[in-house]
Amino acid sequence: MPESNREPIISIQGLEMNYGGKQVLKGINLDVYEGQIIGYIGPNGAGKSTTVKIMLGLIKGYSGRVRIFGKDISDGEVEYKAKIGYVPEIAEMYDSLTAQEYLTFVGELYGLERRLADHKAQRLMEQFGLEEVYFNRISSLSKGMRQKVLLISSLLHNPDILFLDEPLSGLDANSVMVVKEMLASLAAEGKTIFYSSHIMEVVEKISSRIVLLNEGNVVADGSFEQLQEQLHEGTLEEIFTELTGYHEHKDTAARIVSIVKEVQR
Numbered sequence: 001m002p003e004s005n006r007e008p009i010i011s012i013q014g015l016e017m018n019y020g021g022k023q024v025l026k027g028i029n030l031d032v033y034e035g036q037i038i039g040y041i042g043p044n045g046a047g048k049s050t051t052v053k054i055m056l057g058l059i060k061g062y063s064g065r066v067r068i069f070g071k072d073i074s075d076g077e078v079e080y081k082a083k084i085g086y087v088p089e090i091a092e093m094y095d096s097l098t099a100q101e102y103l104t105f106v107g108e109l110y111g112l113e114r115r116l117a118d119h120k121a122q123r124l125m126e127q128f129g130l131e132e133v134y135f136n137r138i139s140s141l142s143k144g145m146r147q148k149v150l151l152i153s154s155l156l157h158n159p160d161i162l163f164l165d166e167p168l169s170g171l172d173a174n175s176v177m178v179v180k181e182m183l184a185s186l187a188a189e190g191k192t193i194f195y196s197s198h199i200m201e202v203v204e205k206i207s208s209r210i211v212l213l214n215e216g217n218v219v220a221d222g223s224f225e226q227l228q229e230q231l232h233e234g235t236l237e238e239i240f241t242e243l244t245g246y247h248e249h250k251d252t253a254a255r256i257v258s259i260v261k262e263v264q265r
């Protein structure tokens with residue numbers, strides 16, 4: 001069905017946000033449809049996390065309209081959150097809990113019955129090669145293992161929308177392949193995925209649509225092929241640097257090295 005005939009699963013209209021007098025979102029408009037993998041990219045401070053946190057209901061005080069599953073999220077109903085999974089870039093993970101305790105706790109928060117959460121979590125841990133640490137404390141896990149636990153926690157309740165912030169952070173090459181394949185399968189089944197990352201090669205490959213944010217504005221929106229046609233034949237990295245005006249990376253690197261070398265003798 002063409003998108004114009006479908007209801008967007010997420011609809012953002014005229015979204016603005018100020019922090020202490022500084023406007024960080026300047027009127028974002030975005031309709032997202034079921035089954036899309038949105039590569040949500042932009043320079044540091046562009047407003048990606050702020051937009052995602054508004055959609056998750058974690059930040060109030062914005063202006064504009066945000067509708068998810070057809071309902072305005074400012075209405076105060078929180079049911080929609082049970083159909084959303086979230087992997088933040090930096091997560092508070094209750095280090096003193098074991099992976100089992102953490103995952104069953106999160107599963108229950110999302111409305112799963114404890115035994116089902118436990119059973120699902122254990123089987124997902126096995127698939128990620130973590131069966132031996134299921135009963136270990138999170139504080140004893142490696143960075144990549146913690147990231148896998150976080151990914152599992154976002155998936156346990158079979159959400160319809162997934163917000164992922166650098167989800168491959170710390171994962172080894174084999175696990176990266178599993179997660180990429182898994183995301184493609186989930187999208188093919190109709191799940192919607194918001195994928196924020198600074199690793200342009202991955203975003204280029206996995207996204208069905210790329211939304212580039214710069215200084216609180218959407219400055220590009222389309223499939224990688226459309227962006228190439230409209231803007232620049234080349235890699236996503238090249239499109240990114242062209243649109244965000246960051247061409248001086250060599251000069252900047254040289255200046256940094258020169259400052260680093262300044263030491264008193």
Ligand SMILES: Nc1ncnc2c1ncn2[C@@H]1O[C@H](COP(=O)(O)OP(=O)(O)OP(=O)(O)O)[C@@H](O)[C@H]1O
Nearest residue numbers: 019020024042043044045046047048049050051089
């Ligand atoms: N709690 C806050 N208080 C004040 N300013 C904030 C706060 N959170 C974010 N900002 C500001 O809002 C702007 C957008 O930040 P945001 O975290 O959304 O950027 P981002 O695109 O996710 O960046 P990154 O790629 O570095 O994660 C930045 O200028 C940031 O300093």
